[in-house]
Amino acid sequence: MENALKDTEKKLSKVKLGNRSDSGILLPSNEGSENRDDVNALKASKESDSGHSSPHSTNPFNGSQGSSAKSIDGKAEFLQNLEKESEKLNQYHLKEDLGQGSYGMVRLAYNEDDKNHYAMKILSKKKLLRQAGFLRRPPPRKGGKKMSTPLDKVYQEIALLKKLDHPNIIKLVEVLDDPGQDKLYMVFELMRKGEVMDVPTTETFTEDKARNYFRDATLGLEYLHFQKIIHRDIKPSNLLIDDQGHVKIADLGVSQEFIGHDLEVTTSAGTPAFHAPEAVSGSDEKYQGKPLDIWALGITLYCFMYGNCPFQSEHILELHSKIQEDPLVFPDSPKVSSSCKDLITKMLIKDPLKRIKMSEVKVHPWVTCNGSSPLTSEKDNCHLVTVTEEDVKTCVKQIPRLDTLILVKAMLKRKSFRNPAFNNSSELTKT
Template identity: 35%
Template sequence: MAEKKGLLLGRYEVGRLLGHGNFAKVYHAKNPTTKEEFAIKVLDKEKIFKSGLVGHVKREIAILRRVRHPNIVKLFEVMATKSKIYFVMEFARGGELFNKVAKGRLQEDVARKYFQQLISAVAFCHARGVFHRDIKPENLLLDENGDLKVSDFGLSTVADQIRHDGRSHTFCGTPAYLAPEVLAQKGYDAAKADIWSCGIVLFLLMAGYLPFQDRSLIILYRKIFKGDFRCPKWFSSGLISLLRRMLVTVPERRITIPEIMGKKWFKKDFRQIKFYPEDDEFHSSDDIDSPKAIDDESHSSSSSEPSIPSTIKTSASSPSLLGSQKYGLGMRRPPSLNAFDIISFSPGFDLSGLFEEKEEETRFMTAASVSQIVSKLEEVASLVSFTVRTKDCRVSLEGTKEGEKGPLRVAAEIFEITPSLVVVELKKNAGDKMEYEDFCRKVLKPGLQDLIYNPSASEENISSDSK
């Protein structure tokens, strides 16, 4: 008897249901050719529009593209039809960390390893202006090696969306893990609220139960506001000391992430991971039925939930001769930009090609080929004795000067907008912010000026050619 195959979604074979919520279902999937496994999150477009959650979905995509870390679930691709949106994500074979805790408390060394990986991921997010706001064991997954993966950034926020008072004002999260200042609904520091939630998770891993719990929400909230909890007798003194600094009801007195990482209890057997986020791949598919995806207002109005389509028609053409000439033989074509990627850039992104600078981020448009861009970046790097690493359409420039935060490292990534235009995005991946700004002003901008696309010059060339 022939093996029953799952439904096809582009190049993915969709299988069993892994879980579901109010607006999404998650399925196991694999690539039949490469045998790679994935998790596909399927969102109902109609429900999203009716619930006014379009902004939340856009933000989640933008955030997942920003936070590429070994302990954060990767988003590989975003696709859409007229009725559905699909997130193709990393498959965490080990399931939820919650399932481990449900069987009983963990040994200290095991709990410490998970906590170290959680703090490492949260520190990475905070450094990039991303705040999770729903940290709990159900949102912490485990891969086949038993390593932790933070997931579900649906309630997350970013620094540029926080009000002028520097505080978040959205009441969100899971009751038992909420910080007292979130419950107060008077504005809160999202980073401090994440630290409180991490403290609750750590207590749960070690105790097997929550520090604050009650069947009545009102009584539970009173306990959280009071912040009075007891540690079991098997907790070590170092662990108790750390928890009492994390679960402080006054956020200004709460321990910071650098202080957590400096604690003796935390540092035991801790291995700092050195990695290059630009090595990861992200694709947003624009060769599907609805290239505008979320912004497509022609979503299905049917009240019944459409099933996963057996196929999705694609219109991607094979690489042309123009492509091989533009990108160079043996060089991969840059990933295309569609609505999702442009959304993940700053609002009001100016497509006139002007050199745009933001905090720790720079981008510009150019008509140059990938090989020309890479050569120019190598030339700029040589002026300041930076080392260069190149992989496909990504370039990493790394300095040798050891600053307070280590050597400066700048990642450049090239995206295609049209066959003749690309966007070059540069980000500070490591090092001092002031050093990066100085490097951009004195070296990067002058060195790349010749590459920047000038629409008026192009129009002049067209006019002169037509004469």
């Protein structure tokens, strides 16, 4: 028995899951109620000892009116262990918040196995399934195996994201999922230098600096399009700088995969000020996906040079109207070369059919310094990623429920299978 306990304890020591409402990792309301009941039950038990009535008499943590100090200590110890473990998720130590993305909280995470820091994005599975824009995969081809649940489609797209491998795309390291909770934990490589630019700003880039960042973003976006993925939310805050000063595209939360030459889109996604005219027209007509990313990249380049978006309004309908109807205007200051303005103008043509294509952007004189510094060819820049059934099966690591984990570890510590949180429970087995 003792050997079995040691083996189990060894396995459990490698699996730690955290959930704390005060640190940004939130349990969904229907799951979090269990932990709240635990805390309320402990309070109720103390009230019981002091002669006060408790409204939580049906909670399993509530015992008889004559609860002993020893049982209360056991409950307190259980909850203290719960609090202690709540700062860890498997091998990751969860630290401070890094920000709030469009699809969830991002926290700094330290991996105690490889001694490196990562960015952990915490998402709601329910929200992902509700968002039609989350990498919707086309129906299985003839003879293909049907997905058993909607979440499997999300997993298939996660498998694709994990296999993306490009110097200008943020690397997804692993994904953790507790089937009993609503949260999905996505672990990305950490970009310590942060966003390329915080818009609006008066600190604009020189053309050389803007060109270097733009070239990186262009190669990354070409790679995504080659994988038949439309990003749909290209903007400065989704371009992060690595330790070598290069840009990587992040936040694929509203991306979509497509089949054929291009994606046909009917709904808008992403950030309003970076929306293309065809995305805000209010029409039910379908439009192509690649030109959306070209437009957003053009707005991003405009931000690099002028520190703000060309079309602005506090009111969404007025903003949509300006995007569709207002001409593109370049401020007198700062001074920007006519070649750069020419590229921006071609990327922000309102008719998507006349808008410049990615292949044309790559060879534009401003991008290539008049041909003296050509970009890598598509053949050398892109390789096609394929996803197998095995990739889908292994793309997400399943983790146990936190309350069960702490309970079992508490039992192992006591070398007893008696629940330390229950009052007047008899020991079933002791070694």
